[in-house]
Amino acid sequence: MSIEQGPIRPPSEAESLFIRVTRNCPWNKCLFCPAYKGQKFSRRTVQEIKEDINFLKEAAVKVKAYALRLGSGVHITRETMELIYRQEPSLFHVAFWLYRGGKNVFLQDADNLVMPAEQLAEVISYLKEHFPTVERITTYARAKTVSRRSVSELKMLQEAGLSRVHIGLETGHDPLLLYMRKGVTAEEHIRAGLKIKEAGLSLSEYVVLGLGGRQMWREHALDTARVLSIIDPHFIRVRTLSMREGIPLLEKVQSGEFQPLKDDEIVREERLFLDNLTGTGYFISDHILNLLEEVEGSLFHDKPAMIGVIDRYLDMPAEKRVNFRLGRRLGVYRYLRDMGDAGRYSQMEALRKRLQEEGRDEDEFLEEYRGRYL
Ligand code: SF4
Structure with a gap:
């Protein structure tokens, strides 16, 4: 048995536990959005969501039992996660969530407020009852x-x-x-x-x-x-x-x-x-x-x-801006200050000059790279 998971979460919820409340997007027409194209929207029942919460609760209990076995009390350590990864990988995402503090939950998918408020409140209360240490519950709408x-x-x-x-x-x-x-x-x-x-x-x-x-x-x-x-x-x-x-x-x-x-x-x-x-x-x-x-x-x-x-x-001069854009898009730089690293800077200069010599358009090259991320 496992639980349903949606495909999307905001970057700030990367370490949250995900609970799917609805499936996909009830609108699904925005021209710029690739998220749920081809996927039909549907609601989940309160009972289905509660069953997922029950499953997660049981998983959390099992994860803590692994930690106790390893002698780390209820604290989830790297060793606990490694053991779970080897022996019961289906528990891994709950173990990782607990390892990162177990405080945040993100409700999936795109528009959970379509659910009648009383029903959504019932789901959230149930979640709080089963995970009383959760501090933040968030949703898209x-x-x-x-x-x-x-x-x-x-x-x-x-x-x-x-x-x-x-x-x-x-x-x-x-x-x-x-x-x-x-x-x-x-x-x-x-x-x-x-x-x-x-x-x-x-x-x-x-x-x-x-x-x-x-x-x-x-x-x-x-x-x-x-x-x-x-x-x-x-x-x-x-x-x-x-x-x-x-x-x-x-x-x-x-x-x-x-x-x-x-x-x-x-x-x-x-x-x-x-x-x-x-x-x-x-x-x-x-x-x-x-x-x-x-x-x-x-x-x-x-x-x-x-x-x-x-x-x-x-x-910055145009060449330096190109240098930065290349570095940022290729994952060589994260911040502007990273250009101060002589090694990385010359690596990107070499690439910039090569593109120039080959007569390749930098913007097309960068656009191609940009399209590979989401
Ligand atoms: S998920 Fe948001 S952006 Fe995408 S189609 Fe639905 S409403 Fe539009």
Whole structure:
């Protein structure tokens, strides 16, 4: 016997325990999103989810029994995990979760608030009863769905133990929301975000850098800043548009209807966005696709420093920017400061010069690499 798992979780939930509440996405039409294409949405019953929680509880008890056998009390050590990996690999993900603290749970999939609030609250309460040491329970939700929920329904979820809602804002520019078939307006995004905060839940909003393309980049930056400045979520997370196989937007790129921005143009868009953004939340670039991962900090305290990072990049000569982009995309650099490592810098210089000699287009080369990540 095992439990159902969904395919997606936010980067910040990498070490959380996953419990699937619904399957796939009830909307599933966004042009830029590859996540659940071809997968049909369905709800799971409260009973099915409770059975998964029971299974996880039993697994946690078994994992702790391994730890006791090894003499480490109830503490899960590397040795405990190695033994479980060898003897009972089906327990490994629960063992890893407990090893990392066992505090966070992420409810899958894309829009769990479609479930009646009483049922979702019942699931969350059941989870808390079975894992009383869990401190954070989070979920994705669509703003459209949240905008239809009352604050008292959201409060019921908060009181049951839900801590945070992750929402894909993507953009605050209405024509772009329409073009990308997001199925929600900027006004509904604002209503949903404010309700979540009013209910006492933590709110994490996602923005897609580059989503406006050449046609709408400026409006995308300005309206997204406007909408998020009104909502003032606890977290703003950016991720960069990626032209991967399987996303419907690719067809529009191939036909020339949508013209994607290049790396440096996306960085300029990010600068305009950040410059116009106000609030008290925390800005995070925690995705491998983002060029400048170190653009991170409190909007209230660190905005000048974050813009400073962007300016430092944009002020570099063109060859150095290419050097950094190559290093970042190939996993040789993580931060701008990594260019100070002479070995890595010359390795990327050699690659840059080779591409130049071969007459290869750097942007195409980088785009190809960017498409390999999610
Ligand atoms: S609502 Fe979210 S998960 Fe569903 S298609 Fe749009 S971006 Fe993808």
